[in-house]
Amino acid sequence: MPEPSTLSARPRRDWGQIALAYGIYLVLLLFVAAMALLSPNFLRVTNLLNIVTQASTVAVIAVGTTMVILLAEIDLSVGSVAALAGAVTAGVLKAGGGADPVWLLLAVLAGLAIGTALGALNGALTVWGGIPSFIVTLGMLSVGRGLTLLYTGGRPIFGLGGGFSAMAYGRVGPVPVPIIILVVLYTLAALFLHTTQLGRYIYAAGTNRRAVALAGVNVDRLKVGVFALAGTLAGLGGVLLTARLDSAQPTAATGWELDVIAAVVLGGTSLYGGRGAVMKTLVGAIILQLISNGLNLLNVQAYWQQITKGGVILLALLLERSIRRVRGGDEM
Amino acid sequence: MGVATDGALALTPARFPPWLALEAGRQGNEWEGWNMLRGNAHRTLQGTPRRALRWLLAVAAALLIGGATAQATYTVGLSLSTLNNPFFVDVRDGAQQEAQLFGIKLVVTDAQNDLNKQISDIEDLIQQKVNVLLVNATDSAGVVPAVKEANAAGIPVFAIDRAIDTSTGAQVVAQIASDNVYGGRLQARRVAEVLGSTGNVVELEGIPGASAAIDRKSGFESELKSVAPNVQIIADQPAGFDQAQGLNVMQNILQAHQGQIDAVVAANDSMAVGALQAIQQAGAKRPNGQPIVVIGFDAIDQSLSQIKAGAMDSTVAQQPKLMGRLGVDAAHMLSLDSLMFSTLASGQFMPVAVQLITAQNLPQ
Numbered sequence: 001m002p003e004p005s006t007l008s009a010r011p012r013r014d015w016g017q018i019a020l021a022y023g024i025y026l027v028l029l030l031f032v033a034a035m036a037l038l039s040p041n042f043l044r045v046t047n048l049l050n051i052v053t054q055a056s057t058v059a060v061i062a063v064g065t066t067m068v069i070l071l072a073e074i075d076l077s078v079g080s081v082a083a084l085a086g087a088v089t090a091g092v093l094k095a096g097g098g099a100d101p102v103w104l105l106l107a108v109l110a111g112l113a114i115g116t117a118l119g120a121l122n123g124a125l126t127v128w129g130g131i132p133s134f135i136v137t138l139g140m141l142s143v144g145r146g147l148t149l150l151y152t153g154g155r156p157i158f159g160l161g162g163g164f165s166a167m168a169y170g171r172v173g174p175v176p177v178p179i180i181i182l183v184v185l186y187t188l189a190a191l192f193l194h195t196t197q198l199g200r201y202i203y204a205a206g207t208n209r210r211a212v213a214l215a216g217v218n219v220d221r222l223k224v225g226v227f228a229l230a231g232t233l234a235g236l237g238g239v240l241l242t243a244r245l246d247s248a249q250p251t252a253a254t255g256w257e258l259d260v261i262a263a264v265v266l267g268g269t270s271l272y273g274g275r276g277a278v279m280k281t282l283v284g285a286i287i288l289q290l291i292s293n294g295l296n297l298l299n300v301q302a303y304w305q306q307i308t309k310g311g312v313i314l315l316a317l318l319l320e321r322s323i324r325r326v327r328g329g330d331e332m
Numbered sequence: 333m334g335v336a337t338d339g340a341l342a343l344t345p346a347r348f349p350p351w352l353a354l355e356a357g358r359q360g361n362e363w364e365g366w367n368m369l370r371g372n373a374h375r376t377l378q379g380t381p382r383r384a385l386r387w388l389l390a391v392a393a394a395l396l397i398g399g400a401t402a403q404a405t406y407t408v409g410l411s412l413s414t415l416n417n418p419f420f421v422d423v424r425d426g427a428q429q430e431a432q433l434f435g436i437k438l439v440v441t442d443a444q445n446d447l448n449k450q451i452s453d454i455e456d457l458i459q460q461k462v463n464v465l466l467v468n469a470t471d472s473a474g475v476v477p478a479v480k481e482a483n484a485a486g487i488p489v490f491a492i493d494r495a496i497d498t499s500t501g502a503q504v505v506a507q508i509a510s511d512n513v514y515g516g517r518l519q520a521r522r523v524a525e526v527l528g529s530t531g532n533v534v535e536l537e538g539i540p541g542a543s544a545a546i547d548r549k550s551g552f553e554s555e556l557k558s559v560a561p562n563v564q565i566i567a568d569q570p571a572g573f574d575q576a577q578g579l580n581v582m583q584n585i586l587q588a589h590q591g592q593i594d595a596v597v598a599a600n601d602s603m604a605v606g607a608l609q610a611i612q613q614a615g616a617k618r619p620n621g622q623p624i625v626v627i628g629f630d631a632i633d634q635s636l637s638q639i640k641a642g643a644m645d646s647t648v649a650q651q652p653k654l655m656g657r658l659g660v661d662a663a664h665m666l667s668l669d670s671l672m673f674s675t676l677a678s679g680q681f682m683p684v685a686v687q688l689i690t691a692q693n694l695p696q
């Protein structure tokens with residue numbers, strides 16, 4: 001950090017430094033501009049709100065995954081955990097029968113609890129079982145999906161009553177509820193990571209585990225806690241998805257772990273841990289959804305969509321990295 | 333055969349048993365043997381008289397010869413992947429009905445979705461010296477060793493619902509499975525019936541490259557061209573057979589084509605239900621102010637309840653009972669004339685008709 005000094009105050013703006021910090025935002029603006037030129041329907045308020053709402057489920061899950069990746073770990077199980085949490089919530093709602101707010105709360109809490117439990121199990125197996133998180137969560141990906149199929153009997157749970165889907169379709173003024181949830185969640189996460197001691201430990205443990213341990217922090221417990229939190233957030237994503245679909249699908253959120261990781265990496269978080277910012281993960285998630293939206297608006301053919309989507313993600317990463325290189329640095 | 337007649341037949345199954353009515357409306361890719369088999373020969377005769385006559389003579393001869401020699405102990409083995417799924421329970425029930433009708437002994441095994449159990453199931457059936465094997469594979473490639481054992485024992489094998497991999501030398505007489513191309517055609521005919529001659533349709537495709545997605549799409553598009561050439565497909569997007577994707581993709585398409593969409597045709601019901609949600613949330617209507625027509629595929633409970641509520645127009649249902657019956661029919665036919673299938677390539681596709689479900693013919 002530059003020390004505040006009246007003597008060496010630089011009158012020139014440091015564009016390189018700004019680009020370094022805000023590269024992903026520039027990429028977002030570039031994409032928005034490109035889409036606005038390509039499709040007259042893109043820059044409508046409804047369309048823009050749609051994009052953020054559509055991104056909200058993946059973005060909620062990505063908060064937890066960002067923290068896991070900051071610790072130099074990985075979580076591949078989030079899609080399955082989200083599906084199971086969503087199914088349990090739907091199951092409890094069905095059992096309650098009706099839009100009683102107490103049942104509603106109970107159902108949501110049940111979903112979050114399942115997510116937290118599986119997340120904590122991921123953490124415990126990684127830390128105390130000594131198995132790499134890549135393998136642990138790959139196993140949980142399979143177990144979670146199996147449990148979801150078992151719980152639902154392979155069939156969608158639907159007919160959940162109107163009150164629940166308000167979580168996804170309600171509005172506060174002109175703003176959809178999922179967007180409010182996103183803003184609150186991301187603000188809390190950013191405050192937690194950047195201003196609290198625990199948050200700073202997460203960054204530090206990602207780069208130098210030993211130093212943090214020597215400072216008297218129980219890194220093992222910290223890790224298990226972060227995995228559990230990632231599970232809770234995956235659960236929340238699953239609950240939101242169930243509200244959005246007004247049903248729990250046994251195959252819901254299949255493959256989402258890749259979307260989530262793509263969002264985190266697009267946001268510039270290093271897969272080696274220790275570097276990254278949660279707000280940029282949100283931008284990453286929105287860019288991903290923006291690409292899908294653009295492909296639909298332009299009616300791109302199915303096979304070309306896969307090629308285009310992958311290509312555009314790589315292009316976004318290249319752009320972001322080359323903007324960083326303007327200043328030669330690779331630090332946050 | 334005129335198209336209008338086909339549509340009418342397909343939509344009024346009450347006049348015939350439903351599968352019979354649908355068989356009559358099929359064109360192009362049908363396997364004529366089914367019509368002969370169902371005593372429906374005259375319909376085929378209208379189309380391709382010479383070939384049909386040859387079939388008719390063959391079957392008549394086979395019945396005469398076979399009738400004299402067929403024994404009550406003719407045994408068919410049916411190896412199912414699972415009975416923990418209503419679809420396959422219906423396959424079994426259909427097979428049992430047909431077996432009873434012909435006095436065939438049917439032995440059913442349930443692999444409980446376990447490949448190893450299925451292989452030993454099939455080995456047991458071979459030991460019991462069944463005359464024909466109907467195999468609903470838990471895994472296309474995994475079941476091949478057991479099929480080869482049956483081949484070695486000289487027992488003909490039919491694949492039911494799921495294909496068996498014949499690329500590594502396994503011999504399969506025929507693959508009996510639902511006709512997805514025909515289902516796509518039924519969707520197109522329904523579009524023509526509801527919209528009339530003009531309108532704008534949104535098409536939601538399944539997982540790019542999946543065979544069901546390709547077949548349903550090609551059936552729909554080719555039939556729409558012939559029954560309603562002036563109906564435009566204004567958007568054609570993949571949504572992965574998934575409700576969440578169906579919802580997102582439809583939201584986006586609604587932005588691109590505000591107030592222009594008359595109908596949505598989805599390659600499965602999950603996407604159709606998702607699209608319906610997007611339409612309802614946006615409050616979108618047809619250009620003439622009426623509700624947008626949503627047509628799905630698979631007849632899952634979620635969509636049937638929407639059709640019942642009047643929110644969704646229709647869906648296409650597979651007919652698992654018919655699939656079971658036709659499996660036993662094929663085995664029976666083979667017992668009457670072992671040359672019956674000799675002209676077919678190994679693994680020839682024998683399609684099972686599917687059925688359009690609207691509010692008028694909802695299952696109870």
